[in-house]
Amino acid sequence: MAKRSRTKARDQVTAEGAVGPREPCPCGSGKRYKACHGSAGGAYVVRPFEGLAWEPDLVGLREFVAAATAPLAVGDRTVRLSTLLPMAAPAMVRDSGEVWLALQVRHSFGDPSRDLAAVLEKALATDEPGIVGLVDQPGPGPRLQDLVGDEPIEITVHDGFGFWLDDVPERDDAMVAALEEADAAAAPAARLTTVEAAYWTDAGAKEHLRWVRREPEAALVDGLARLVTAGDAALVEGSKVVGMFRAHGLVVPVWDLPAGTGADALEGPAAAFDQRLAAALASTADLSAEERATRSELANKQVTLR
Known part of the structure; x- marks a missing residue:
């Protein structure tokens, strides 16, 4: 029985970015994916807006x-x-x-x-x-x-x-x-102008930056792991990457920011981070043991919205 269960579990492993059959369906129905858009005849599209410049x-x-x-x-x-x-x-x-x-x-x-x-x-x-x-x-x-x-x-x-x-x-x-x-009910927000698809939000007790990225998920998480491990992932003093979520096939890293930061203070730091991330993404070196541990921690904090 145990052997059969382990085999079944191995068969259910999904590609990174995919939705597992027992996970909630990303459509928001509340059903498991296999009983909703993952069923025969289902029509769930993982990356529905692919191809649009925006x-x-x-x-x-x-x-x-x-x-x-x-x-x-x-x-x-x-x-x-x-x-x-x-x-x-x-x-x-x-x-x-x-x-x-x-x-x-x-x-x-x-x-x-x-x-x-x-x-x-x-x-x-x-x-x-x-x-x-x-x-x-x-x-x-x-x-x-x-x-x-x-x-x-x-x-x-x-x-x-x-x-x-x-x-x-x-x-x-x-x-x-x-x-x-x-x-x-609307939290104050602003779109940064120096980088693409990065949005500052004032959530009251905290401020956040949510940044929708185009890069393939595996490469992006590797790059973030390199920067977090090196201490180069902060945008401003006191900020940190606290996790990320997946929505419509793209990954969205999230930073916590000190209260009072505001959107304007993020413009230059976000552009500088974008350059650091590009360099990290271009690296062909294997992740170190510490970077692999950081990567695992980041992946464990990831959730799928849709």
């Missing part, structure tokens, strides 16, 4: 940035990409005809890129103001990569959700109250 930022906006927007060029219609919309709506067609498309939504059918594209197509097909969304699996069709340009997007991180009412000249008490409630 893939790391898209992952950040979808997973941990509270309030941000970016304009998208989609044919002759104006589309405003948003982190979150009122009532967690997947999309809204505004009175002006402008389409607002949300990244943070309740539904998930296994391929967020296809889900977003399906919602966007529905919104673009109507001029009738209102909420647009999905109630069922959208089925085969274009993905977000097929509908939007690959040029870099201009991201604006907002202090709150005031942008929800940008095109509403007359605001009633209910609108204002809903906005104030949403703003109270």
Whole structure:
């Protein structure tokens, strides 16, 4: 019996970055992966936004940035990409005809890129103001990569959700109250300008930097292990890498920062760290015993969000 169990356990080992059959499905259903999108006919896509020039930022906006927007060029219609919309709506067609498309939504059918594209197509097909969304699996069709340009997007991180009412000249008490409630739950955040897809957040008792990286996971963790072991992973005095998480196929290292650091103080240090990491990634030397121990510790702190 013990031998059979060990064999079964070996058979269930998954590639780094993959989801194990007994792990929670990344779609958020609460089921095990093997009983959800890992089952026969499942459609879970590990890296749904691969190929987009702004893939790391898209992952950040979808997973941990509270309030941000970016304009998208989609044919002759104006589309405003948003982190979150009122009532967690997947999309809204505004009175002006402008389409607002949300990244943070309740539904998930296994391929967020296809889900977003399906919602966007529905919104673009109507001029009738209102909420647009999905109630069922959208089925085969274009993905977000097929509908939007690959040029870099201009991201604006907002202090709150005031942008929800940008095109509403007359605001009633209910609108204002809903906005104030949403703003109270949004942690202050900023996107660094010297590096790609790095977001500072003030979480109250602590500040954090979450940095979505493009590198393959194994190489990235090796590089981080080299820097952490050498004492070169801090961004500012008192900061440290506390872990990382995996989202949509990319790895996101997380730093704890001293209270009062702010985003501006991270611009130069983040650019310098990026250069140190590039050098660490370029190294072909085997990891030392201490670096392997650090790597194992980092890997043990990693979680998969989606």
